Amino acid sequence: MVNTVLTPVQKRGQANLERLGLPTRRQEAWRLTDLKRLEAMASLPSVEGSAQHAWPSIHQGVTRFVIGTGVDPLEGVQLPEGVSPLSEAELEQALGHTLDRCGCAETWPVELNHARSQRVLALRVRGSVAPLEIVLAAGGGLVATRVLLLLEEKAELDLFQVIPAERESAAAPLAHSHVIEVHLGQEARLRHGVLASASDDSSLLAHLAVEQEPRSSYDFVSVCRGWRFGRLEPRVLQVDGQATTRLTGLAMTGTDEQFATHTSVCFEGPEGSLDQLQKAVAADRSHSIFNGAIQVPRAAQRTDASQLSRNLLLSNRARVDAKPELEIVADDVRCAHGATVSQLQQDQLFYLRSRGVAADEAAALLLKGYCCDVVDRLPSMAPSWLASAAINDPARPL
Amino acid sequence: MIRPDAELLLDISDLHASVEDQPILKGVNLQVRAGEIHAVMGRNGSGKSTLSKVLAGHPAYRVTGGSVRYRGDDLLTLEPEQRARLGVFLGFQYPVEIPGVSNLEFLRVSTNARRETQGQEELDTFDFEDHVRERLKVVQMDPAFLDRSVNQGFSGGEKKRNEILQMALLEPVVSILDETDSGLDIDALRIVASGVNQLSSPETASILITHYQRLLDEITPDYVHVMAAGRILRTGGRELALELEQIGYDWVDEQLAAEGVV
Numbered sequence: 001m002v003n004t005v006l007t008p009v010q011k012r013g014q015a016n017l018e019r020l021g022l023p024t025r026r027q028e029a030w031r032l033t034d035l036k037r038l039e040a041m042a043s044l045p046s047v048e049g050s051a052q053h054a055w056p057s058i059h060q061g062v063t064r065f066v067i068g069t070g071v072d073p074l075e076g077v078q079l080p081e082g083v084s085p086l087s088e089a090e091l092e093q094a095l096g097h098t099l100d101r102c103g104c105a106e107t108w109p110v111e112l113n114h115a116r117s118q119r120v121l122a123l124r125v126r127g128s129v130a131p132l133e134i135v136l137a138a139g140g141g142l143v144a145t146r147v148l149l150l151l152e153e154k155a156e157l158d159l160f161q162v163i164p165a166e167r168e169s170a171a172a173p174l175a176h177s178h179v180i181e182v183h184l185g186q187e188a189r190l191r192h193g194v195l196a197s198a199s200d201d202s203s204l205l206a207h208l209a210v211e212q213e214p215r216s217s218y219d220f221v222s223v224c225r226g227w228r229f230g231r232l233e234p235r236v237l238q239v240d241g242q243a244t245t246r247l248t249g250l251a252m253t254g255t256d257e258q259f260a261t262h263t264s265v266c267f268e269g270p271e272g273s274l275d276q277l278q279k280a281v282a283a284d285r286s287h288s289i290f291n292g293a294i295q296v297p298r299a300a301q302r303t304d305a306s307q308l309s310r311n312l313l314l315s316n317r318a319r320v321d322a323k324p325e326l327e328i329v330a331d332d333v334r335c336a337h338g339a340t341v342s343q344l345q346q347d348q349l350f351y352l353r354s355r356g357v358a359a360d361e362a363a364a365l366l367l368k369g370y371c372c373d374v375v376d377r378l379p380s381m382a383p384s385w386l387a388s389a390a391i392n393d394p395a396r397p398l
Numbered sequence: 399m400i401r402p403d404a405e406l407l408l409d410i411s412d413l414h415a416s417v418e419d420q421p422i423l424k425g426v427n428l429q430v431r432a433g434e435i436h437a438v439m440g441r442n443g444s445g446k447s448t449l450s451k452v453l454a455g456h457p458a459y460r461v462t463g464g465s466v467r468y469r470g471d472d473l474l475t476l477e478p479e480q481r482a483r484l485g486v487f488l489g490f491q492y493p494v495e496i497p498g499v500s501n502l503e504f505l506r507v508s509t510n511a512r513r514e515t516q517g518q519e520e521l522d523t524f525d526f527e528d529h530v531r532e533r534l535k536v537v538q539m540d541p542a543f544l545d546r547s548v549n550q551g552f553s554g555g556e557k558k559r560n561e562i563l564q565m566a567l568l569e570p571v572v573s574i575l576d577e578t579d580s581g582l583d584i585d586a587l588r589i590v591a592s593g594v595n596q597l598s599s600p601e602t603a604s605i606l607i608t609h610y611q612r613l614l615d616e617i618t619p620d621y622v623h624v625m626a627a628g629r630i631l632r633t634g635g636r637e638l639a640l641e642l643e644q645i646g647y648d649w650v651d652e653q654l655a656a657e658g659v660v
Contacts, residue, residue, distance in 0.1 A: 345494075346457070346458070347494050348494050348496050350456055350457065350478060350494075351490065351493070351494040351496070351548075352496070352504070352508075353455075353477070353478040353479045353482070354454050354455070354456075354478050354479075354481075354482055354488050354490075355479075355482055355504070355508035355511075355564060355568065356479050356482035356483045356508045356511035356512050356515075356568070357479060357504075357507055357508055357511060358479050358511070359477070359479065361507065362479075365496075365499050365503075365504070365507070366496065366499065368498065368499070369496055369497055369498025369499040369547070370497075370498060371498075372498040373498060
């Protein structure tokens, strides 16, 4: 379906992009960004992506949607019980609501997506449903995709999003602009995994806006690797507190890649909780950025939040910038945060080598060990993707 | 078992080594033949652990003089993994914890590296599981330890048993066990010692670094060496360990003073 709802959104997006102009390094959120790469990405033409043979087969009981191809993602898909598409009228009412509430409707990456996306996959989830998999098709150029999910009260869902970056021609730069809005009703539960893996000249701007009603649970796991230029922005709003949020992320960079993870969690009511672990592995001359904002206004008494940023530098030319950003006004809260930067432990390397494991194999084992507490938390569909030719990179195993 | 005609496995000659430019080993001489068990004793800081790490190829230790020949070849030019593959094994005083790396996978990768060097076929996952379960009996270890991360959350005794399990899998020619008895209760000590005894053969040799006679009650050494100030000061038979138990190390100071070392 080409959503007519999107026509005015596109126009507004284009107008706003012109008004905003490209971000500059004077803006705090873009201070460390390689803006030349952002500009190069934004200048890519919009294209439609295509499904690839290297994708693994669909797990039994899982429903796969392919978005970004120019074909209606619902075409030929048997929706599982409890999942239904939104009507145009419902879509008109719901689209953009969570982005507005999370305060990101007019940020540059979202406006880029507004200006470019032609379709939105919009689904309503009722009750406990079978897992969904959403694959973003890629092409030579910029593929813009948009998803809207409404989880009703007590709904339960496992959602796995895969963002591969295969290309038909190695010469063509490739980019994804992706926006997903999720509304979690009271006591709803969403386990949400994102695996975004690329190689060569690929760019990613992914923006997630999640609104949580009380007693809902949102468990987000992201693994991003291989983007020459990438930015992942999960924004979570606990509208009345009393909800549970868990954010677990891993960003791996090599060569001259730059990847930024900007997370934001805001508690607008009491007794909410956040458990956040963000890991980065930076090799070669790459640059990994983490910015973790947590807002605890006066209304958010008895909030329990913890944030840990762990960074592994594999080269002395790699760079990591990790910044917690806690705004705490409420006085009866527990907010812990920490950041570490380390290298592969020499005593661990020697231990493995002293058992006959070659130095590079030992380093790969240690790296895998470092990553596994994030990678192992991806949904059950992840291993077959990780092993597939679409994702697997023998030089950088996960 | 002392056999003068047995193969000379390890020939350490006037070995000098330093760490962070601090000389630690100052002329170690030691010959180890097949079938022999050597005990190296001495005070803390005498250079015992440094000797073991230098033999295993720890990158933080720099050899500044002398030579080590392993079965006739220069050991010191080899990378740590090459030494291990050729049959040199170091049992760590403090086995390293490696979160996220499965003990089973680690054991399989290391066993296969050694097997490849010995011209044996690699074991696949299933064959290796059978093999490792058989070897677990040597140290009476619970198979549940295979599913955990390497040494993570292991008690002191479990870590040392894991070391001997690795020894059982790698079938080394020369084993250097660095204070394998430290931190063990009597039962664990017996299990570990029994493991080492089961793995001893006329073709292999062991160097036990220890502070205590109690390990040597379980594993009978052919030679006992006393290290001090970075070299072997005295060598004797098993009775030397018993004597040390009686007289301690005060004589070491006197001897070093007489030699003008301190």
